[in-house]
Amino acid sequence: MAARKTPLKASTPVPKVATVPPSLRSARGVANWKEAAQWLRARGIEDIECITPDLAGVPRGKMMPTSKFTSNTSLALPSAIYRHTISGEYPEETESFRYEPRDSDLKLVPDLSTLSVVPWESDPTAQVICDIVNSDGVAVSYTPRNLLKRIMGLYRERGWKPVVAPEIEFYLVAKNDDPDYPLHPPKGRSGRSILGGQGYSIAGINEFDELIDDIYHFSEKQGLEIDTLIHEEGPAQLEINLRHGDPIELADQVFMFKRTIREAALKHGIYATFMAKPIQSQPGSAMHIHQSVVNIESGKNVFTNPDGSPSPEFFHFIGGMQRYVPNALAMLAPYVNSYRRLAPNMSCPVNNAWGYDNRTTAFRVPVSDAQARRVENRLPSSDANPYLALAASLGSGLLGIMKKVEPTPPTEDSANEGSIDLPRGLLEAIALLEDEPAFEEVLGKDFIDIYVGVKRGEFETFMQVISPWEREFLLLNV
Template identity: 70%
Template sequence: MLDKKKESRTVGRSGRVRTPTFVKNLRGVKGWKEAAAWLDWRSIEDIECITPDQAGVARGKMMPSKKFTSNTSLALPSAVFMTTISGGYPEDSSGFTYPQDDGDLKLVPDLSTLSVVPWESDPTAQVICDLVHQDGRAVEFTPRNVLKNVVEQYAKHGLKPIVAPEIEFYLVHKNPDPDYPLTPPVGRSGRPIGGGQGYSIAGVNEFDELIDDIYHFSETQGLEIDTLIHEEGAGQLEINLRHGDPVELADQVFLFKRTIREAALKHDIYATFMAKPIQNQPGSAMHIHQSVVNLKTGGNVFAEENGEETETFLHFIGGLQRHIPNALIMLAPYVNSYRRLTQGTSVPVNTRWGYDNRTTAFRVPRSDPAARRVENRIPSSDANPYLALAASLACGLIGILEKVKPDAPAGTAVNKDEIELPRGLLEAVSLFEEDASLVSILGDPFATTYAAIKRAEFETFMQVISPWEREYLLLNV
């Protein structure tokens, strides 16, 4: 895997020692020889080999850097990717069978993701890994591979999707007891943060030192933030990322979530990506801007040469309208996610589309034809970024291939109209399993595994008695 001879420096004509450019890269190297030099130049002691599970939680192994670069074989049990958010395992059902041997899956580091871990006290690096079977085949049901598979299916048709996620999250007081409601933190003014601070610079400034750490941690990892704003909720922020390749952007969201949580903990508060963490406050979304380019020309296939909309653009929207309700389980993956999807708010509960209309599920922002894109406003920030992107792009691709026509664009507010999405987890799972076109693109091994996990999570939730039940049922029924 690696030539033991490490060359972190070369000698120039002047006889001076010259440091190769690649070792100064903040993010990624091309091969194992470069990886060894990159690690040596930074005196890295430990490596975190991480990969997202079905919930988007980082799983993996830590090891000394010398072991990492010495042909070490890395593996994780397959059960890691069949685990519910509470740590349980689903029952065999609906095509899902838990593997009796719980065999190992091999971790394959993607060296293009190698970066430092800036919040660690000892020099530490991290690398995102893919999962393969023992014979080298990609594991069909792991999230990063699911997204890669969707992107590859675009490529088969000469297309490449481009995405730009926007991630909302809340800063909240530390809350070690889950029986107590979450509350907004105190900013530098000494007062609890209030709501109604949309786009407020003063609201952002309340957390100057924390935001400085987020920027610093991000820059050190080679992660690029486009903009950061204060949202409407009390202590709710949003980070927008620059557009690019779906897998690369999913990697960035995966790492940003870790980064933001760590930066918040440094300041003795929590950062949460729950869809609806605080009662009577807005929910948190992960809006996804999507466009598609021609692999050969690089041109946006949503725009004709004269700037007019293409049939491909309309078919992409048609696919979203028809199939997103069936993919909702990947965009709103928990019971709490459905608390965000309520009428009369800026959160869409419909499948409508429109031009610069934030009450629709699929908004077409104002832009030049070359930048024409569709914003999917349904996903919540608790979604696994790999699976949310895979689901949204898969629905658009189905629309393109099946030439699905959209309905007329909405020119007025439609957020108070009839709810057109599943109202709960079990209904969403059933619709997901019944969509043959969607399951075909995502793969049956993933679909059966994911559906089984979600059913098991719902059953776990049903074992918990809520404060609402104690308040209204205890003495009244």
């Protein structure tokens, strides 16, 4: 039997325990450079990844020793990283799409509120998301994080703040080192490849228990909060829901979650993909966005009147979504593959309708109490850059409020029975984005010109590839 410890007498002095500053206990974020140095030193961090999202949402940046990071070293990237395609090519200049003549540097400014560890690295490593400014310290308007901040500023001018909650779907697939071969689901713990029809199946999630444990573990280490995780309709298709909050913070979380999930999957010898349509004849992957707007001073939901009824702003927000989101679809469905998801009978809306608790509509109003009244945008695909998707969606709703756009009556039945009310391909979507004059008010001309130029360049690289469909049906028949 273990010896019983003698209890402390009242007169016995209790040893003082050093108080750990909150800045050192936090998994994510510090207030200033002094706290950053303490935070890094307490964790024995050796290297820092200074990253920022490019137009595709790919992390770009630099890695450096901790000592260099905390010595106020200037960080810079060439402006050209915001003008190349997802395949790394640089489109030809046009009248509106131009390169910076000198390809001069843009400066990285670390946002210390995003500082966190990189839990999958073997050496102690941290990461921080950076904003982009020019040599004069002015925010570069066409970068994704700054664009979303611009939208937030437009709401703030009215005394408002948007609140969002993204839901991100993705597939787990077996490793594939030859792009000519189709993707297929990986084997789970049962030793068999999971099949479709597993929507909300706990057994489907349990097939990948160890991987999901790593996702939770990596997320906790970075201070990322998962609300729920479910199995979706497709084989080995999962969905992670994030808690509602500030759009910048939530875009940062999606940006980091994508990286986290990919790394966790690689640890288990499989891929995680956020392609909108990775597997033929299976449902695509979406990034649904729940949106509301609150008054900054009172905290009250702008979509709700004092008596609990829907406000005019609520209906104008929906009207703006209906009017402008189809024209901003290139930011919500940014690749050729994205439009394979937006097809009839594929568990996604192909319309610009809205309705109460109607999942066939593009814009769904979930059942909620008056303070939680919100609008869910079901059009974005999971391949979208989260900063740009939120900017386009919130910007469209704001335009509706600014211009008092009236919505159509809510759809009571299925909204997917008629014709497709959306662009059917990337080129059409690009043209709609470019030709909508109202977008210059919220997105700015610089961003639109650069984004459209890059997307046209991506389409041209896609057109250089001959698909299996062409070889199957044209080779011997035409």
